[in-house]
Amino acid sequence: MNDQIAGRFAEWLRERGIGLSDEQLAQFETYFRELVEWNEKMNLTAITEREQVYVKHFYDSVSLSFFVPMAEVGSLADIGTGAGFPGIPLKIAYPHLSLTLVDSLNKRIRFLEHVADRLGLEGVTCIHARAEDAARKPELRDAFDLVTARAVARLPLLNELCLPFVKTGGRFVAMKGSDVTEEVGESGRSLRELGGELGKVHQFRLPLEEAERHLVEIRKVRRTPKAYPRKAGIPAKHPLV
Numbered sequence: 001m002n003d004q005i006a007g008r009f010a011e012w013l014r015e016r017g018i019g020l021s022d023e024q025l026a027q028f029e030t031y032f033r034e035l036v037e038w039n040e041k042m043n044l045t046a047i048t049e050r051e052q053v054y055v056k057h058f059y060d061s062v063s064l065s066f067f068v069p070m071a072e073v074g075s076l077a078d079i080g081t082g083a084g085f086p087g088i089p090l091k092i093a094y095p096h097l098s099l100t101l102v103d104s105l106n107k108r109i110r111f112l113e114h115v116a117d118r119l120g121l122e123g124v125t126c127i128h129a130r131a132e133d134a135a136r137k138p139e140l141r142d143a144f145d146l147v148t149a150r151a152v153a154r155l156p157l158l159n160e161l162c163l164p165f166v167k168t169g170g171r172f173v174a175m176k177g178s179d180v181t182e183e184v185g186e187s188g189r190s191l192r193e194l195g196g197e198l199g200k201v202h203q204f205r206l207p208l209e210e211a212e213r214h215l216v217e218i219r220k221v222r223r224t225p226k227a228y229p230r231k232a233g234i235p236a237k238h239p240l241v
Contacts, residue, residue, distance in 0.1 A: 044083040061086030132232040135164035150175040155183040156239040159190040166220040174216040190240035195222040
């Protein structure tokens with residue numbers, strides 16, 4: 001694609017060792033157009049300016065692969081995916097992934113199913129459920145190599161919502177904004193009780209505006225006890241801290 005924004009996006013990823021074909025760049029552009037069109041009917045994102053979408057949604061989503069060797073990941077679950085971030089950009093960049101998107105709003109699930117179809121993505125499953133309920137489905141529990149959430153919730157809550165989906169030996173990566181030192185400090189109890197172990201905390205900056213990002217990597221070292229996650233709503237009201 002001969003286009004400055006898409007060209008810079010491709011170059012930023014190339015600098016990280018990620019090459020995108022013309023077809024993949026066309027998929028990102030189609031995703032952008034569908035996002036903006038559907039956003040007029042439902043609240044998917046506050047960010048709609050094209051360059052900002054490419055930086056703050058697409059690049060930010062693919063940044064997970066800067067620190068996790070995606071060739072070793074077969075199955076990915078994106079919990080509370082919203083408009084599909086980071087799951088769909090990662091699927092575009094790494095077509096081999098088996099992707100499961102979980103969200104509690106059915107209208108967002110309809111959007112995600114439409115986008116997966118429009119982009120010709122295979123191996124994408126969209127599940128309408130709260131994380132607390134989805135994690136009790138036998139086919140989803142302890143099932144994924146990699147689980148991620150790009151959410152505003154604090155780490156102790158995210159651990160309870162996400163670690164039950166991770167297979168033992170797999171990892172959960174929480175995608176966060178600014179400094180996470182306090183949240184990491186709060187997460188000791190949740191990690192102990194849920195079978196997680198803190199790995200590395202990765203830091204980088206987005207292109208252009210240099211906004212800070214942190215990725216908290218957590219290893220699943222043993223199965224999460226059946227008592228977790230607790231019933232919908234309880235983890236948010238009474239986090240494991």
